[in-house]
Amino acid sequence: xxxxxxxxxxxxxxxxxxAAATLAAVGAVKAATSPAEAQATGGTIKVGILHSLSxxxxxxxTTLKDVMLMLIEQQNKKGGLLxxxxxxxxxxxxxxxxxxxxxxxQLISVDKCAATFGCWTSVSRKSVLPVFEELNSILxxxxxxxxxxxxxxxxxxGAAPNQQAIxxxxxxxxxxxxxxxxxxxxxxxYPRTTNQILEAYLKSxxxxxxxxxxxxxxxxxxxxxxxxxxxxxxxxxxxxxxxxSTINGDANVPFYKELGNQGVKAxxxxxxxxxxxxxxxxxxxxxxxxxxLAAWNYFESxxxxxxxxxxxxWKAFTKNPKRTTNDPMEAHxxxxxxxxxxxxxxxxxxxxxxxxxxxxxxxxxLSGGYSAMMPNHHITKPVLIGEIxxxxxxxxxxxxxxxxxxxxxxxYVEDTKDLIGDWRAPLRCGAFNVKTGTCTAGKxx
Amino acid sequence: MHRIVAxxxxxxxxxxxxxxxxxxxxxxxxxxxxxxxSISAAGFNSVREGIEQLAVSGDPRxxxxxxxxxDGLLYANDDHVLFIQLPDGTYVDARTGKPxxxxxxxDVKAVRVNNAVRSAIDGALxxxxxxxxxxxxxxxxxxxxxxxxDPAALPALTQALAKETDPAVKQRMEQAKAAAILFATDASxxxxxxxxxxxxxxxxxxxxxLLSTLAGQTGPVxxxxxxxxxxxxxxxQIWSVAQSVYYGVSLGSVLxxxxxxxxxxxxxxxxxNMAHGEMVMIGAYVTFVVQQLMHAxxxxxxxxxxxxxxxxxxxxxxxxxVAVERSLIRWLYGRPLETLLATWGxxxxxxxxxxxLFGANNRDVDTPxxxxxxxxxGGLTLTWNRMYIILFAFLVVAAxxxxxxYTSLGLRMRAVTxxxxxxxxxxxxxxxxxxxTFGLGSGVAGIAxxxxxxIDNVSPNLGQGYIIxxxxxxxxxxxxxxxxxxxxxxxLGIVNKFLEPIAGAVLGKIVVLILLILFVQRNPRGMFPLxxxxxxx
Numbered sequence: 018x019x020x021x022x023x024x025x026x027x028x029x030x031x032x033x034x035x036a037a038a039t040l041a042a043v044g045a046v047k048a049a050t051s052p053a054e055a056q057a058t059g060g061t062i063k064v065g066i067l068h069s070l071s072x073x074x075x076x077x078x079t080t081l082k083d084v085m086l087m088l089i090e091q092q093n094k095k096g097g098l099l100x101x102x103x104x105x106x107x108x109x110x111x112x113x114x115x116x117x118x119x120x121x122x123q124l125i126s127v128d129k130c131a132a133t134f135g136c137w138t139s140v141s142r143k144s145v146l147p148v149f150e151e152l153n154s155i156l157x158x159x160x161x162x163x164x165x166x167x168x169x170x171x172x173x174x175g176a177a178p179n180q181q182a183i184x185x186x187x188x189x190x191x192x193x194x195x196x197x198x199x200x201x202x203x204x205x206x207y208p209r210t211t212n213q214i215l216e217a218y219l220k221s222x223x224x225x226x227x228x229x230x231x232x233x234x235x236x237x238x239x240x241x242x243x244x245x246x247x248x249x250x251x252x253x254x255x256x257x258x259x260x261x262s263t264i265n266g267d268a269n270v271p272f273y274k275e276l277g278n279q280g281v282k283a284x285x286x287x288x289x290x291x292x293x294x295x296x297x298x299x300x301x302x303x304x305x306x307x308x309x310l311a312a313w314n315y316f317e318s319x320x321x322x323x324x325x326x327x328x329x330x331w332k333a334f335t336k337n338p339k340r341t342t343n344d345p346m347e348a349h350x351x352x353x354x355x356x357x358x359x360x361x362x363x364x365x366x367x368x369x370x371x372x373x374x375x376x377x378x379x380x381x382x383l384s385g386g387y388s389a390m391m392p393n394h395h396i397t398k399p400v401l402i403g404e405i406x407x408x409x410x411x412x413x414x415x416x417x418x419x420x421x422x423x424x425x426x427x428x429y430v431e432d433t434k435d436l437i438g439d440w441r442a443p444l445r446c447g448a449f450n451v452k453t454g455t456c457t458a459g460k461x462x
Numbered sequence: 463m464h465r466i467v468a469x470x471x472x473x474x475x476x477x478x479x480x481x482x483x484x485x486x487x488x489x490x491x492x493x494x495x496x497x498x499x500s501i502s503a504a505g506f507n508s509v510r511e512g513i514e515q516l517a518v519s520g521d522p523r524x525x526x527x528x529x530x531x532x533d534g535l536l537y538a539n540d541d542h543v544l545f546i547q548l549p550d551g552t553y554v555d556a557r558t559g560k561p562x563x564x565x566x567x568x569d570v571k572a573v574r575v576n577n578a579v580r581s582a583i584d585g586a587l588x589x590x591x592x593x594x595x596x597x598x599x600x601x602x603x604x605x606x607x608x609x610x611x612d613p614a615a616l617p618a619l620t621q622a623l624a625k626e627t628d629p630a631v632k633q634r635m636e637q638a639k640a641a642a643i644l645f646a647t648d649a650s651x652x653x654x655x656x657x658x659x660x661x662x663x664x665x666x667x668x669x670x671x672l673l674s675t676l677a678g679q680t681g682p683v684x685x686x687x688x689x690x691x692x693x694x695x696x697x698x699q700i701w702s703v704a705q706s707v708y709y710g711v712s713l714g715s716v717l718x719x720x721x722x723x724x725x726x727x728x729x730x731x732x733x734x735n736m737a738h739g740e741m742v743m744i745g746a747y748v749t750f751v752v753q754q755l756m757h758a759x760x761x762x763x764x765x766x767x768x769x770x771x772x773x774x775x776x777x778x779x780x781x782x783x784v785a786v787e788r789s790l791i792r793w794l795y796g797r798p799l800e801t802l803l804a805t806w807g808x809x810x811x812x813x814x815x816x817x818x819l820f821g822a823n824n825r826d827v828d829t830p831x832x833x834x835x836x837x838x839x840g841g842l843t844l845t846w847n848r849m850y851i852i853l854f855a856f857l858v859v860a861a862x863x864x865x866x867x868y869t870s871l872g873l874r875m876r877a878v879t880x881x882x883x884x885x886x887x888x889x890x891x892x893x894x895x896x897x898x899t900f901g902l903g904s905g906v907a908g909i910a911x912x913x914x915x916x917i918d919n920v921s922p923n924l925g926q927g928y929i930i931x932x933x934x935x936x937x938x939x940x941x942x943x944x945x946x947x948x949x950x951x952x953x954l955g956i957v958n959k960f961l962e963p964i965a966g967a968v969l970g971k972i973v974v975l976i977l978l979i980l981f982v983q984r985n986p987r988g989m990f991p992l993x994x995x996x997x998x999x
Contacts, residue, residue, distance in 0.1 A: 071814055073923055075822035192503060193577065204968045234967040237927045239918045240716070242709040243962055246843070250698075253667040255674030270824060270919045278836055278845040284581040285609070299823055305834070308577045404576060406534075413501055414576040 061104045062097075062366055064089060065124035067135025067145070067156075072112025073237075073266065077345075078137050080296060081159060082107060084346045085134050087334040088353045098357055099364070106130055114144045121145040125154045131366035132157065132356055134349055139163060139207050146171065153368050157356065159348035161291065161313075163210035167425045167438030167447035170368075172375060173395045174352035175345060176314055177423035178214050182261070184400040185289045185312035186215060188415050189259045190222065193287060196256035197228045199248050201264055204233040208263035211291070215261060217429040228256065238268045241275040249279065252286045260288040269293050270301050277305025283404070284308060295341035298409045306405045314384070314398040315347035316411040321385040341409075347383050354380040355390055376441060386420065393438035395423030490515035491557055494531070495538035497579075499571030509573065510582045517586035518614060525590045527556050532583045537570035545570055585610025592622035597631050604634040611638070611672065613646035637664050641672050654683045662690035666841065670694045701841025706959050712848040714955025715855035716917070718948055719910035720928040721935035722859055725947040726903030727783075729936050730879050733791055733900065734802045737809040738932060739925025740816075741904040744782060745775035745911020746920045747816060750825045765830050768912060775908035783904025787897045795896075809925070817922040827915040851913050858909055863944050865902070875899045879942075938978055940988030950989060954978075 066085045068078035089105045097103055106128045110117040117136065124130045125148070132155040136142045139162050149156045149170040161176035189195040198219055202208025212231060219229060230251050232244060252258035264272055269292070276288065289310040295317045298306075317328065327350065332338050355378050360366055363374035379389040388396045397420040403411030426436035426448065435452040439445075446456035493512030497505035513531070516524045530536040530546040536556065537545045544556035545565055553565040575583070588606030591599055600622070607615050619639045626632045640657035643649045649657075661669040673694070676687040720742060727735045749771040756767045763770070790808065794801045829847060836845040866872035877885040878895045886892045911924070918924060931954075939950025954974065961970040982988070 070822075071817065075817060076824065076921060076923075079822045232966070235971060237923075238967060239927060240709075240713050242712060242845070242848070243706065243959055244967065246702075246705065246709075247963060249667060250702075253671035253674070255671055255677055267824075267919045267921060267923065271917055274829075274847075274917065275845075278834065278847060279843055280836060283577050284584065287577055296823065299826065301824075301826065302828060308580055310577075412574060414506070414574070415503075416501060 061102045062099070062360075063104050063106050063128055063130040065121075065128065065130035065133030065135065066105050066107045067110060067117065067120055067124060067133050068137065069112040069141075070107075070109040074112040074137055074141075076267070077296065080340075080343070081134075081137070081345055081349055083335060084331070084349050085353070087331065088350065090334070091330070092353075092357060098360055099366070110141070114138070114140050117141040117144045118148050121148045121156075122152070125149070125152045130154070131360070131368075132371070134159070134352065136160070137345070140205075142166075142171070155356075155368050155371060157349070157352040159345045159352060161344070163207045164214075164423075164425055164427055165210060165430070165433060167393055167395075169372060169394070169440055169445075169447060171394060172352060172355070172390065173423070173425070174348040174355075176398060176400075177395055177425055178211055178427060179424040180314065180398050180400055180421045181291055181312050182211055182215055183218060184417060184421070185291070185310070185402060186218065186261065188312075188402045189261075189287065189289060189310075192415065193259060194257050195259040195287075196224070197252065197254060197258040198224065199230045199232065199251055199258065199260040201232045201234070201244070201248070201260055201262050203238075203263065203265040203268060204235055205265075208233070208265065211263050212261075214427045214429050221429065234264065234268065236266065236268065238264075239271045241272045242279075245272075245275045245279050245281060248286065249281060258286050260286060262288050262290040263292060264290070265292045269297050273301055273306050273309070276309075277302075282308070283310070289402075294343035294345075295410065296343050298405065299341055301409075303405050303409045304407050307407055309405045310402055310414075311405070311411055312400065312402050313344040313411075314400060315344045315382070316401055316403050316413060317342045318403070318406075318410045318412060319384045319401070321383065323381055323385065324383040327383055351380060351382050351388050351396060355388075355396075359390075372440070373442075388420070391422060392441045393423065393425045394440060395425055397422050486515055487519045487521045490519060490521075491527075491544055492542050494527070494536070494573060495542040495544055497574040498538035499574075501574060506574070506576050506579055509575075509579050513579070513582045513586045514612075514614060517589055523557065523559060525587065526559070528583055528586050528590070530556070531573060531575065532580075532587065534572060534575070536573045538573055539565070539570045544573070581610060585612045585615065589615040589618045592618055592635070593625070597628045600626070600628070600631045601634055604631060604638045608634065608638040608641050608668070611641035611645050613642050613649075616642050616646060636660055637669075644672060644676070651681075651683060655686055658683060658686045658690055662693060665694050665697055666838075667698065670698070698841055705842055706963070707956060708842060708844065710956030710959035711952060712852055712955070713959055714952035715848075715852040716914070717931055717935050717955055718951035719851070719855045719858060719913050720907075721932040721939075721947055721951055722855075722862060722944075723903040723905070723907030723910060724932045724936050725939075725942075725944055726862070726906065727900055728933070729942040729944075729947065730875065731896070731899055731903070732798075732941075733795075734798050734805065735791075735903075736802060736805040736929060737786070737812060738904075738907055739927070739929035740809045740812040741779045741783060741907035741925070742911040742914060742928060743816065743922065743925035744779050744812070745908030746827070746915040746918075746924055747820060747825070747911075748775040748778045748908065749912045749915045750820075750827050750920055753828060765832075767828075768830060768833075768916075771912045772909055775912045776905040777908075779908025779911065780901040780905030783907075784897050784901035786904070787900035791900065792893065792896065809929075813922045813925075820922075822922065825920040827920050829916055833916060847916050851916065854913055858906065859944060859948055862906060866944070871895075871898060875902075934975075934978060936988075937982060938988055940990035943988075943990045946988055946990035953989075 066082050068082040069075050070079055070082060086105050089103045092098060092103050106124060108120040108124060110120045121133065124133050134157045136145060136158050137160050142158055145156065146168055150168060154170060156171045157174055158171055159174050161181050164177040200212045200215060202212055216229060234244065248260060287308065287310055289312060291312060293311050294313065328342055331342055332340060355375060358378045358380060359371050359375040362378065363370040375390050376392050377390065379387045382388040384399055386399060388398060390396055400417040400421055401413050402415040403413050406412050425438050426433040428434045435450050436448045437451060438447045439449060448458040449456050490512045493508045496508035513528055516528065527536065535547045537547060545553040545562055546556050547553055553562045554560060555562050584606045588603040588610060591603035594600050594603065607619065616639065619635060619642065623632065623635050623639065626635055637660055640660035643653050643657040658673065661673055670691055673687045673691050676684045723741065724738050727733050727738065752771040752774050753767045756764050786808065790804055791801065794804060833847045833850055836843050866876065874890050874895050877890060878892050882892055914924065935951045935954060936947055938954060939946030958970060958974050961973055965973055
């Protein structure tokens, strides 16, 4: 999902202040969380939690910090891991991308964390990636993203484009008979890459160029009047039209409000979103949005025993009966359980051993099946399409028949169509060109 | 005479149909249960067909059952028997309407709905409600049939049209009929040509959308449709200019609201207040708290909660402003750089305080029903929330101007800013006036927060999005001049909205910034510079 940069204009001024405030905030958070759970040293395994607790991304990432603390607490109640207690180390990178790298270094070198769960935006992941590779540690990344990456030190538990965007477009094409497409996104790397893939995909399905409209808006865009009007106009050409939205973060709320006010109904022009979950809908009156769609690998409304138990525990842990659950939380749930299994399989928390042990590990997901870690460090997932309900939840209207294996390198983009990632011996390569038979990047002996 | 006979025949025919379809009703009910507890394309298709069958079956329970489905209250058990859930949680048999006391929540699963089913529901309910006793319902029904343009609704439409007396409803029904004829394969060419003419006369985007579905076909009807589309486009083009102006004024009014408070603190007092946006944010949170309290304690007055939030937001943000002035800003007068840094730090502190108090998530501020939706004025779509905000922005600025001009506090404020020492010599407590002026500016920012809570996120970051724009407006309009601020906000809004379709939202914003920089280079004091000695000091 990956928010890149808050509004440009604020950055320069903000940096000083942000840094200062972060220092204070981090101090407070650490003091509050770590000692409480610390056991006798030597008897603990530390788990890094690298999520922004302040700044623009706090809205999304705070929840992930909470879910990690819950998972760690549960694991400790079950007796910990390898006979040791787990201890979560919470740091606050404050939605400041360079600070993510600093905090990651601190978690690995100073706190000696065995693994780190963190990041939301693609840019924050890109910022910490060299640190994890240099210091050879493990990162679990829980958010759907644009793909085109496959690092040995990262396990991607969110969806790759073919586990979210492509099935959603397929659904609209077959079920909704959509012929005309608006690709609307926030102006940064995730929407641009995703739309590039989608545009190539649509054209390969015979959609003409004039039936595709691409629109980008800045972060935090709040005045959607004429963009919604132009979508309406684009949709009045006599062909069924749909909007594929990679609009990110806060801008979604005014966008949906404007759709509601201008009377764009899901039955006329459906909007399918890739970055709108239960959390984002919590701030909107969803009655006018009835029937607009979202594609995820998990919805809070999924009707399974596992999910009901998870929601119950979550509400008890947060002591808030109104807290929602969402897809990246499920990704952390899966990722954490996979890591626990991987460590048990390896018998140690040594990164090299765990990285090798992780491949092939399979754990239950919350939608009633199992997710497995594949050699490309991505996991298998079911793809769900849901429609927004009046109560702010999603109602699943379509589900892929089986699990979908992630394509980390898109087959629809010219540069990457021949690449695969495979971290098993003997290949051990993140970007292997199957045509030329060479490893183009990420080779590890 | 012929017509009466025809109508009579039709009625007899329809009644005959409903009799011989008695078992068809069973099928329809059975089909409706197909998507209960499962998700498959076939299930949704079956439900859709069930709705269409039920709607024309003449079954007296049809409207109730389909209405229940629309509200998500239709359930089915494993034997495909349908039940409707009542508000008290008990169930009645959908087919007969008799209570079903044995049925519990565990026995039944909700009949699922997707967009295709929802369209069918709208169309079916529309054709069933064409004969409703009150005109607004019939108008809504006719609009629904227009949208669904299902030829199956044609007999019902013809019948309803014959009885209709209300001219507005009649017109809408004729348009709906025209839309349906356009998609009826067996309609005569004359009928279809007439339908094209009716739609052309309607002349809006929906009509254009329907007509352009004929593109690619040949024959006189398609030709007429193509000419109609061109004609409609020409008219819509003119309206779109007016629409852009409206969007511009609307954006301008938001900028104006956000900047009005800054026009006082920065414009009149000269304090570079980077925490101005947070005063707006506090106002938005006050709205949230007021709504929560009223929901809990005064539900009868909930509809006017926004009106109550306005003075509350003014008082709370104003009080915060006074406290900030007394504790922080008064030590920094005449040191703009330190003020900038200190207020920036303050803005971060305020954000984190709100985040700690209310959480990082967006808060849901309700939009009252009188502010939702839109109205149509010719080819203009005017959304109510924006209309009210435009009105509100001008009211706030007018009140602010009046306060500065006609109240004794306003007089003192102007005196202090124009010549502090002379004002002090006349017995005005200048520090106290400073605090009140800053409080007034902050309070106005709080009021802006109430309005912004209707169109933007209520989150701790709310204010950040507006601070740069606010400074832009104040500097552009001319520091210390409320008229300048007003005109500056409107100009920036309109320019922005005309650039956006051409350059895109991202580039549009950049172009506006560049234009502004060039303008300020030439006119450093903005559009309406203050003249006189006060400026120099």
